[in-house]
Amino acid sequence: MSKPVTIKDVQVITTQPSTQRLVIVKVITSEPGLYGLGCATFTQRFHAVVTAIEKHLKPFVLGRDVSRIEEMYRMATVHSYWRNGPVLNNAISGIDQALWDIKGKMANMPVYDLLGGKCREAAVVYVHANGDDPREVEENVRKYVEEGYQYVRIQMGGYGGKSDMKPRPEGSPPGHYYDPRAYMRNMLKMIEHVRREVGPEVELLHDIHERLQPIDAVAFAKDVEPYKLFFLEDALAPEDIQWFHHIRQQCATPMAMGELFNNPREWQPLISGRLIDFIRMHVSQMGGITPARDVALHARMYGVRTAWHGPGDTSPVGHAANLHLDLWAPNFGVQEWCRFNNLVYEIFPGLPEVRGGYMYPNDKPGLGIDIDEKLAAKYPCQDEVEQWTQTRWPDGSPARP
Ligand code: MG
Secondary structure (H helix, E strand, O other): OOOOOEEEEEEEEEEOOOOOOEEEEEEEEOOOOOEEEEEOOOHHHHHHHHHHHHHHHHHHHOOOEOOOHHHHHHHHHHHOOOOOOHHHHHHHHHHHHHHHHHHHHHHOOEHHHHHOOOOOOOEEEEEEEOOOOHHHHHHHHHHHHHOOOOEEEEOOOOOOOOOOOOOOOOOOOOOEEOOHHHHHHHHHHHHHHHHHHHOOOOEEEEEOOOOOOHHHHHHHHHHOHHHOOOEEEOOOOHHHHHHHHHHHHHOOOOEEEOOOOOOHHHHHHHHHOOOOOEEOOOHHHHOOHHHHHHHHHHHHOOOOEEOOOOOOOOOHHHHHHHHHHHHHOOOEOOEEOOOOOHHHHHHOOOOOEEEOOEEEOOOOOEOOOOOOHHHHHOOOOOOOOOOOOOEEOOOOOEEOO
16 A cells, blocks of 8 residues: 655645635645645634644644545544634634645546536526615616626625614714614615516525514515515524524525534534525535535435525635535535635636636636735735624614624
8 A cells, every 4th residue: 555645734824815814724745746725714813713723733634644534524623622613613624625625636636526526517606786775786786687697696785784873872882883673674675676677587685694683584584575585694693593483484585594603513403494495604614625515415405505605705715615515516506706806816826717607617626726825925914803893783782793
C-alpha cells in the first residue's frame, strides 16, 4: 500500500473585497502542489473563527490522512466536547470543504461526481430585488427578468421594511428600529402589487427574516397565499419552530427555513413532519459539505428541497461548494445568488458563472475554485462593530436582526 497523503499545514486567509469579511481555509498536503480550499466565513465574528482554526483545529488535523473526510468531520464535531456553535462549525467547515476539494483533485473529478454525479447541467438561481415602494420593486424585478432570471426575491426597504415609526420613548438608544405590524401591512401591499403587475410566470420569494411575532407570522403566511410565492423564508425564528404546525394547518404557502440552524438534527422535526418545503442551510454554519449531504438526503425522503443560503457572507469558495451540492442533489430546489462584482471574480478564479438565470460549473476537479492570495491581501478585513444587527422594536427593546 502506498503511503497516505496527509495534512501538512492549515492556513487561514481573510479578505474583504466588498462589504463582507470572508474567511477561507487552505489545507496544504504532503503531496507537493496539492491543496484544498474551504469556506469558514462567519463575517460578524471572523476573528474567533480564525483563532479556532489556527489554535485548535490545525493542531488537531495536522498529519491526518486527507482521504478520511467522514472521520475528520465526526471527530472534529465532538473533539472539543462542547459543540454545536457557529464559530467551531465554520472552522470545521473550512477543513471539511478543503478535504472534499483535495479528494476531487486526487480523483481528477469535480466534487459533484464524488457525491454521485450530476442530476442537472446548471443550478437555477434567485436574486434579490429591493425598492422603496412597490413600483420600484416591480421595476427591479422586471430588470432581472430581462436578464433571464426566473426567480426573484422581493423585499421593500430592507429586512423589516421602512415605515413611519410609532413614537419612541424619550431617551431611546440609536439603532435600526422597525414596526412589525406596519411591515406586515406594507409587504402585503407590495407582494400583491408585484404579482399583479409581473404576472404568474415569474417565481417570487420573500424573506421575513424572523421579524414577526409567531401569531403574526401565521397570519402573514395566510395573507400572502393567493400570490403564490415560490417560498416564504424564515417566517419564524429557530426558537419558535413549533409554530410551523399552525402555519401548515392554515395555508399552503411554501415555507423555507433554517439558515441559522447549527446542527443537522435541528432539521429533523421540520423535515420528517413535512412542515417546511425548502432547507435554507448556510453550509459552512452547519460544518461543511459532509453534514449538508446528510441533511439533503434526509430531506429527499420527505419531498423537501434544497435552497442553500447564498448571500455575500457565503464566500466564493462556499458558493462553489453550494453549486456542487446543487448539481448533485436530486431534490435541488433553487440556489440563492448574490451577484459578486468583478473584483471578487479576480480574487477567486473559478468562481461559478451565472448566465441566463443559471449557475454553471467549470470542468476543473475538486471545487474548481482558487484564490489569488496576493490580491486578496490588498483588501484586509476591517474591524468594526456591526450596525445593521442592532435592531430594535418600536419601544427601543432589542429585536432579532
Ligand atoms: Mg434569509
